[in-house]
Amino acid sequence: MITVNGLRKRFGATSALDGMTFTVRPGQVTGFVGPNGAGKSTTMRVVLDLDAADAGEALVAGRPYRTLRNPLRHIGSLLDAAALQPGRTARNHLLWLAHSQGLGARRVDEVLDQAGLLSVARRRAGGFSLGMRQRLGIAAALLGDPPALMLDEPFNGMDPEGIIWMRRFLRALAAEGRAVLVSSHLMSELQDTADHVVVAGRGKVIADASVAELLATVSGGRITVRSSTADAAVVLAEAGASVTPAGDGTLTVAGLPAETVVALLNRHGVPFSELAAHRATLEDAYLELTRDSVEYRAATPGEVR
Amino acid sequence: MNAFAKTLRAEWTKFRTVRGWVIGTVTAAGVIMALGLLPGLQGSCGKHGPGSECVLPVGPGGEExxxxxxxxxxxxxxxxxxxxxxxxxxxxxxxxxxxxxxxxxxxxxxxxxxxxxxxxxxxxxxxxxxxxxxxxxxxxxxxxxxxxxxxxxxxxxxxxxxxxxxxxxxxxxxxxxxxxxxxxxxxxxxxxxxxxxxxxxxxxxxxxxxxxxxxxxxxxxxxxxxxxxxxxxxxxxxxxxxxxxxxxxxxxxxxxxxxxxxxxxxxxxxxxxxxxxxxxAVPGAAGTGASVTQTLVGTFVGLIVVVVVGAMFVTAEYRRGLIRTTLTASPGRIRVLAAKAVVVGAVTFAAGLIAAAVVVVLGQRVLRSNGVYVHPASTPAELRIVAGTAALLAVAAILALGLGSLLRRSVTAVTTAVVVIVLPYLLAMTVLPTDAAQWLLRVSPAAAFALQQAAPEYPQVANLYTPPNGYFPLPPWAGFAVLAGWTALALGAAAVMLRRRDA
CATH class of the missing domain: 2.60.120 (Jelly Rolls)
Incomplete structure (x- = not known):
């Protein structure tokens, strides 16, 4: 379990973290999303004691990172897949990490296998594609078989096959009961992966909810109905729904489940040609939530910042 | 295994798995040996048949x-x-x-x-x-x-x-x-x-x-x-x-x-x-022949190489961001710095020891077979020269490591290390007047070259007791202490900054 509580940090005049607070729970994948500059990477560096926070605390398994013995056995992390000595082979990169935790070469071979890197284990990491480096970073994070994982933008540079692999992998890790925190600046990457999402903007948490809750907030259980008669609006409004004409011959209905809408219209003999639950995507939710927090947005003409 | 032992092992694994660093260390030893063993000085002792051998009289104390x-x-x-x-x-x-x-x-x-x-x-x-x-x-x-x-x-x-x-x-x-x-x-x-x-x-x-x-x-x-x-x-x-x-x-x-x-x-x-x-009898301008010190002329070239390796051992991690991985694995930052220093120091010492031993033993033979009279040094002096050369290289590499950790950038760190460690020696040996040369060899890290002085100085013997003649202004271990002092200073500053700065 990873706990982040009231982290504040300034770099000169800019505030990188402004009271960042959230918890990563075991057994699920927690997405950590937000635009560039939202403080995701800084938060992760503070958790790992790489950066010092001005205020607040970050705990791994209830303890500050620096007090952990063999920290990689408590939390595996991948901050920057490019952080490799180019001349060192993948296996040797993992080997020195293993030695730092009192682990041996056997464990290295296990994680190489898990990450699908056995065939390239003795190749220099300098020749790896970004996708392969991500896999190597995952292997490094898994070395200590930790109950918690923290990955910064692990989908970056991966091909579609790699992305699918990564998603399955993350889901499997969570299913094993691990706490998994995955950051991304693209909500869509987390669509089918995360169980829980922490949305960050300008150094603090904007939303901290399960994916289902988040989608419900955005879509509000709305249903789109297309009907040629005005009766539909009357019938549904009488049943307690809030009905808004969308202008293109459709109605947006809120407050009633889709099955009830269908039953009502059928009972009253109202013809309709189309009925659809309004499906919001995580992307929609994210855009709506971060509308005010995007750090670097192109200024529209006439707008003064 | 305690935390330091694990960090040490990890750093050793790191060092040996980068071919450039291993090759660099071997090269440093190789170049010291090559320059010490290649025929350089030529002399006439024993070159003109029997009777032309150079034999100095030996005094009652066994000295020449x-x-x-x-x-x-x-x-x-x-x-x-x-x-x-x-x-x-x-x-x-x-x-x-x-x-x-x-x-x-x-x-x-x-x-x-x-x-x-x-x-x-x-x-x-x-x-x-x-x-x-x-x-x-x-x-x-x-x-x-x-x-x-x-x-x-x-x-x-x-x-x-x-x-x-x-x-x-x-x-x-x-x-x-x-x-x-x-x-x-x-x-x-x-x-x-x-x-x-x-x-x-x-x-x-x-x-x-x-x-x-x-x-x-x-x-x-x-x-x-x-x-x-x-x-x-x-x-x-x-x-x-x-x-x-x-x-x-x-x-x-x-x-x-x-x-x-x-x-x-x-x-x-x-x-x-x-x-x-x-x-x-003294070697030098007013005396005859060469001293064991002359066989170690290649030390400064080897020094350049080990200084580069020492600095790169840490700056390469900063360049790639690998230092974050290192500190994530071993959050004790001072421990990491100490482990790196031990690894670089030990590896360089071993390489320097082999190179200096080979050169001091075989280099004298080469010079003698070239007809150069080499003043024999006492066994304790030879041991001090060999171990001292290794220590000079090792501690200089650690100094470079400290500078690398402070400065974080390879080019800056390597340049600084070469300028403060090797350049004073080169200047003192070539262009500088004696006063300036001796001053530099008192205050700069190059003072440790005093460890290589083979011949003692006698106040009652007129000679040019100057660095190019193999005479250094400080006694061997005092010269080494100057280098060690600079190294302690650099490592201390590196430790403070490593702790204070975000990685």
Missing amino acids: VTDSFAFVHQPLAGDGSITVRVTALTGLLPGPNPDEPRPGVVPWAKAGLIVKAGTGQGSSYAAVMVTGDHGVRMQHDYTHDIAGSPSAVTATAPRWLRLTRTGDTVTGAESVDGSSWTTVGIARPAGLPATVEVGLFVTSPQYAEEVNESLMSGAMGGPSQATGTFDHLAPQGGWTGAAWQRDSIGASSNGPAIRDSGFVRDGDVFRVTGSGDIAP
Whole structure:
């Protein structure tokens, strides 16, 4: 379990973290999303004691990172897949990490296998594609078989096959009961992966909810109905729904489940040609939530910042 | 396994798995060996058939000595004394042209009385003398030197000298008037026989002068000679009554005199002219041959390489962001720095030890087979030179590591390390005048090169005790302490900053 509580940090005049607070729970994948500059990477560096926070605390398994013995056995992390000595082979990169935790070469071979890197284990990491480096970073994070994982933008540079692999992998890790925190600046990457999402903007948490809750907030259980008669609006409004004409011959209905809408219209003999639950995507939710927090947005003409 | 042992093992695994660092370390050792073993200096010792071997006389203490002087002597059986008045000490120095010597006396020109076990070179002796610039001295058995009154001899201020042999001891005394005497020193020369050779001696060591021109500094010089004028010669005791006999001790072995060394007796007045020295043999401009230090000329090249490796061992991690992975695995930052220092230090020490041992053992043979006379160093001195060279390289690599950790950027760190460690040495060895060179070799990390000094310095032997001749301003371990101090400073600052800064 990873706990982040009231982290504040300034770099000169800019505030990188402004009271960042959230918890990563075991057994699920927690997405950590937000635009560039939202403080995701800084938060992760503070958790790992790489950066010092001005205020607040970050705990791994209830303890500050620096007090952990063999920290990689408590939390595996991948901050920057490019952080490799180019001349060192993948296996040797993992080997020195293993030695730092009192682990041996056997464990290295296990994680190489898990990450699908056995065939390239003795190749220099300098020749790896970004996708392969991500896999190597995952292997490094898994070395200590930790109950918690923290990955910064692990989908970056991966091909579609790699992305699918990564998603399955993350889901499997969570299913094993691990706490998994995955950051991304693209909500869509987390669509089918995360169980829980922490949305960050300008150094603090904007939303901290399960994916289902988040989608419900955005879509509000709305249903789109297309009907040629005005009766539909009357019938549904009488049943307690809030009905808004969308202008293109459709109605947006809120407050009633889709099955009830269908039953009502059928009972009253109202013809309709189309009925659809309004499906919001995580992307929609994210855009709506971060509308005010995007750090670097192109200024529209006439707008003064 | 405790936390430090694990970090240490991880850092060692890191080091050995980057081919460039391993190759760099091997290269450093290789280049030291190559430059030490490739034939460089050439000499003539033993190159011209039998008899041309360079063999220096050996003194009673086993050290190699110079023993050449003009000697006017007769045997003394048992106890006795000899008294003389020195009225002048003049001489000739090499001039701008070899054939035109100019008048002058070198500071350590000597004229006085000597009691010597025999006329063989290297035999034990005790002597009291006036010198060109160092007043009255009492010396014995080559390495021992006691100062008497500091004034020089002139016609108006002559100096009386007396040597008294009593059993195993020889007492030297001086007087301004021949009646009131002051003891200069009492010596116990090793194994004086019952009958010794006693008399007047004059000698004048090699003249050497530094040359500092725009681009190179070096030395020029040549043989000098001195003439002592004596009167009131008064032997007392067991003299055999033989005539005064003149010998040029070691005339052929240590450079000819400019003029024929002579002995003129004019009634009561003796004029003795001699050239050479009675002193420990020293390598360098005013001495003969090379020292073990010369075999380690490649050290500075090896130093450049290990300094680069030392700095890169940490800056490469900053360049790629790998330092974050390192600190994530080992959150104890000081521990990481210490482990890196131990790894770089140990690896470099091992490589340096092998290289220096090979060079000191085999390099001397190469020089000798090239006909160069190499002053043998004592075994403790050789061990100190070998271990010291390894320590110099190792600690310099750690200093570079500290600078790398402080500066974080490879180019900046490597440049700084080379500028503070290697450049002072190179400047001191080539272009700088002696004062500046010695200052640099006192204060800069290059002071540790003093560990490589093979030959001891003798204050009573005129020589250019300058860095290019293998003489360093600080004693070996003091020089090493200067480097160690800088390294401690750099590591300390690196530790503080490593803790304070975000990774």
